[in-house]
Amino acid sequence: MPITMTTAQRVRAALRGEPVDRVPLCFWHHFRPQGSGERLAEETFEFFKSKFDLDIVKIMPDLPYPEPEEAISDVSQFQSLPQLDLDTPVFQEQLRCIRTLRMQLGPDYPLILTLFSPLTYLFNFMGENFSGKQRVIEGARQQPAAIEKGLAIVAANLQNLMRAAIEAGASGIFFSCMGATSADFTPEEYRRIARPYDLEALKGAQGGWLNIVHIHAAPSQDGDDIHFEQFTDYPVSVLSWSDRVTGPELSEAMELTSKCLMGGLWERGPLTHGSETEIENEILSAITQTKGHRLILANGCSIPDDTSEEPLHIVRRLVDQLS
Numbered sequence: 001m002p003i004t005m006t007t008a009q010r011v012r013a014a015l016r017g018e019p020v021d022r023v024p025l026c027f028w029h030h031f032r033p034q035g036s037g038e039r040l041a042e043e044t045f046e047f048f049k050s051k052f053d054l055d056i057v058k059i060m061p062d063l064p065y066p067e068p069e070e071a072i073s074d075v076s077q078f079q080s081l082p083q084l085d086l087d088t089p090v091f092q093e094q095l096r097c098i099r100t101l102r103m104q105l106g107p108d109y110p111l112i113l114t115l116f117s118p119l120t121y122l123f124n125f126m127g128e129n130f131s132g133k134q135r136v137i138e139g140a141r142q143q144p145a146a147i148e149k150g151l152a153i154v155a156a157n158l159q160n161l162m163r164a165a166i167e168a169g170a171s172g173i174f175f176s177c178m179g180a181t182s183a184d185f186t187p188e189e190y191r192r193i194a195r196p197y198d199l200e201a202l203k204g205a206q207g208g209w210l211n212i213v214h215i216h217a218a219p220s221q222d223g224d225d226i227h228f229e230q231f232t233d234y235p236v237s238v239l240s241w242s243d244r245v246t247g248p249e250l251s252e253a254m255e256l257t258s259k260c261l262m263g264g265l266w267e268r269g270p271l272t273h274g275s276e277t278e279i280e281n282e283i284l285s286a287i288t289q290t291k292g293h294r295l296i297l298a299n300g301c302s303i304p305d306d307t308s309e310e311p312l313h314i315v316r317r318l319v320d321q322l323s
């Protein structure tokens with residue numbers, strides 16, 4: 001093992017479960033690129049590379065998948081979602097962002113594009129609130145044909161975008177999945193309704209080496225459990241979730257999968273407002289639970305955009321000292 005690894009060497013070793021010089025680190029929040037891929041690339045490079053020198057550069061979903069032109073008020077409308085090609089302006093801006101960052105970072109630096117699952121986009125189209133999400137869930141149970149048609153359309157669009165993203169220079173896709181929680185669908189329902197379209201979309205990411213599934217549980221859903229084991233056979237290298245908010249703990253997950261784990265930092269805990277001792281304890285806990293193997297130290301969900309940078313700098317410094 002080299003005394004000091006490059007970021008790519010470090011992350012690749014973590015994926016394989018091999019020794020690392022220190023645990024890989026990543027954290028993130030959202031930006032406001034105002035529709036510009038160049039602007040998003042600029043803000044992304046400044047935060048991930050210039051300011052914190054993190055091991056993974058994560059392009060946030062701040063150039064969002066296009067909303068339908070007609071507001072969705074009934075699940076039957078999902079059958080008429082548009083098929084989007086790569087000339088779609090926001091897709092072009094995402095690809096421009098990837099190409100710009102790849103030129104700046106060089107050929108090997110881990111670079112991932114954040115996209116949501118087809119089901120997550122349907123939730124968003126119905127309205128980013130609890131009632132809209134519940135209408136999609138009930139629609140999936142009562143009008144499955146309409147939901148499945150919409151999922152298929154979005155999955156095909158995402159597959160093409162993912163393939164183009166990898167070709168443009170992304171190392172992989174950070175694929176965030178909502179709905180796989182005890183507050184939403186049962187494990188059997190998620191497997192039947194959402195999984196086929198998750199897998200269809202992910203076919204576009206086959207050329208990437210750093211594909212990550214994030215299993216999302218809303219912070220407001222107290223006591224919500226994710227269906228972690230539904231994702232252990234997804235064609236990705238890494239599983240991400242808010243392990244400090246919902247189960248399983250990292251130590252439990254080590255027994256449930258051979259994939260690399262991404263977590264250990266509570267996005268609304270010490271990472272955002274804790275003392276140095278609290279931050280150190282959280283880092284040490286994650287490293288102890290995994291013995292520092294198969295771990296990318298990261299927050300679960302995005303940290304608040306107005307978070308002070310002081311605890312982030314503490315995290316960055318401590319990772320070098322403690323690993």
